Amino acid sequence: MKVAVLGAGAFGTALAISLSQTGPVALWAREASHAAEMAARRENARRLPGAPLPEALNISADLARASAAEVLLLAMPMQQMGGFLAAHSTRLDGKILVSCSKGIDLATGQGPIALIEAACPGARAAVLTGPSFAADIARGLPTALTLATRADAPDLQARLSTPTLRLYRTTDTVGAELGGALKNVIAIAAGVVIGAKLGDSARAALMTRGFAEMSRLALKLGARPETLAGLSGFGDLVLTCTSAQSRNFRFGQALGSGAAFDAAITVEGAATARAAMELGLRHGIEMPITAMIAALVGRELSVSDAVSALLSRPLKEE
Ligand SMILES: NC(=O)C1=CN([C@@H]2O[C@H](COP(=O)(O)OP(=O)(O)OC[C@H]3O[C@@H](n4cnc5c(N)ncnc54)[C@H](OP(=O)(O)O)[C@@H]3O)[C@@H](O)[C@H]2O)C=CC1
Numbered sequence: 001m002k003v004a005v006l007g008a009g010a011f012g013t014a015l016a017i018s019l020s021q022t023g024p025v026a027l028w029a030r031e032a033s034h035a036a037e038m039a040a041r042r043e044n045a046r047r048l049p050g051a052p053l054p055e056a057l058n059i060s061a062d063l064a065r066a067s068a069a070e071v072l073l074l075a076m077p078m079q080q081m082g083g084f085l086a087a088h089s090t091r092l093d094g095k096i097l098v099s100c101s102k103g104i105d106l107a108t109g110q111g112p113i114a115l116i117e118a119a120c121p122g123a124r125a126a127v128l129t130g131p132s133f134a135a136d137i138a139r140g141l142p143t144a145l146t147l148a149t150r151a152d153a154p155d156l157q158a159r160l161s162t163p164t165l166r167l168y169r170t171t172d173t174v175g176a177e178l179g180g181a182l183k184n185v186i187a188i189a190a191g192v193v194i195g196a197k198l199g200d201s202a203r204a205a206l207m208t209r210g211f212a213e214m215s216r217l218a219l220k221l222g223a224r225p226e227t228l229a230g231l232s233g234f235g236d237l238v239l240t241c242t243s244a245q246s247r248n249f250r251f252g253q254a255l256g257s258g259a260a261f262d263a264a265i266t267v268e269g270a271a272t273a274r275a276a277m278e279l280g281l282r283h284g285i286e287m288p289i290t291a292m293i294a295a296l297v298g299r300e301l302s303v304s305d306a307v308s309a310l311l312s313r314p315l316k317e318e
Pocket residue numbers: 006007008009010011012030031034047075076077078080083084100101102103132133134135265266268
């Protein structure tokens with residue numbers, strides 16, 4: 001199965017580098033100048049500097065050529081995916097479309113699988129998610145991810161695994177999508193706690209209560225508990241809440257400490273906080289941490305007011 005990665009950001013580039021070990025891979029960038037620069041330097045200096053691009057990796061800005069592959073990995077920010085699918089649905093329909101994005105679409109309240117199925121009804125939709133920093137994958141460090149598809153897909157699992165990228169498969173697409181989306185919101189909150197110097201104990205409490213609210217919403221929407229406890233949920237929550245490599249965590253740190261943050265950096269949890277809060281309201285699920293992050297991101301609340309609001313919630317059973 002030929003593979004192409006659509007979206008030459010940090011994650012798409014890292015996956016393309018890793019997958020080049022096991023077969024031909026194309027990497028598509030939306031800007032011709034970006035593709036030309038990568039092809040000339042054999043490096044994605046804009047998005048993943050310091051990671052050499054293998055000679056076998058075919059780089060282009062020609063979507064028709066790249067999307068001739070059977071398996072297309074969609075590696076762009078979640079809020080861009082709906083527009084991308086709508087613009088190219090004819091070309092993408094009938095393919096195996098693997099979303100590598102983590103988030104909930106703010107416009108529709110849906111995850112990547114539903115967006116793909118709505119735009120491309122003839123496609124096979126999948127989600128690739130789990131604890132993995134692009135830089136680690138690109139360096140060939142060991143990484144384990146979850147591949148979620150509605151129908152069991154050992155063939156796709158085998159094609160997208162490499163000696164250092166170990167995929168586990170599941171048919172719980174709801175759990176895999178929501179785990180990856182919601183953990184980013186909690187990672188922003190963990191960053192706020194550290195940025196505001198509230199301490200590691202407070203971060204551990206927040207991660208635990210954050211996991212509880214992630215699980216409440218996901219289970220209500222049909223996820224399986226074991227998926228939430230797996231790589232795409234708990235695993236990625238731990239990674240993102242504890243590492244300064246995470247952009248969501250760093251964004252939270254900046255919010256907590258009052259520092260500036262570059263608005264051009266992809267921070268999926270910012271839009272997803274609001275989308276998740278709206279889903280929680282619609283389904284009657286209490287999500288106090290998510291609501292706090294949505295309000296902080298929207299500058300509707302100060303950090304000290306947000307912390308006071310969380311600490312003054314009624315005492316209850318765990
Ligand atoms: N970085 C990481 O470690 C990981 C990221 N992810 C997920 O991967 C997704 C992408 O993140 P990441 O690669 O890091 O983000 P980056 O910010 O590094 O790159 C985003 C890429 O998407 C491209 N893009 C933006 N809008 C569109 C569009 N409308 N059509 C086509 N391409 C577009 C950008 O193009 P351009 O360069 O031209 O602006 C850019 O190349 C996110 O959902 C993230 O959560 C998942 C696991 C790890």
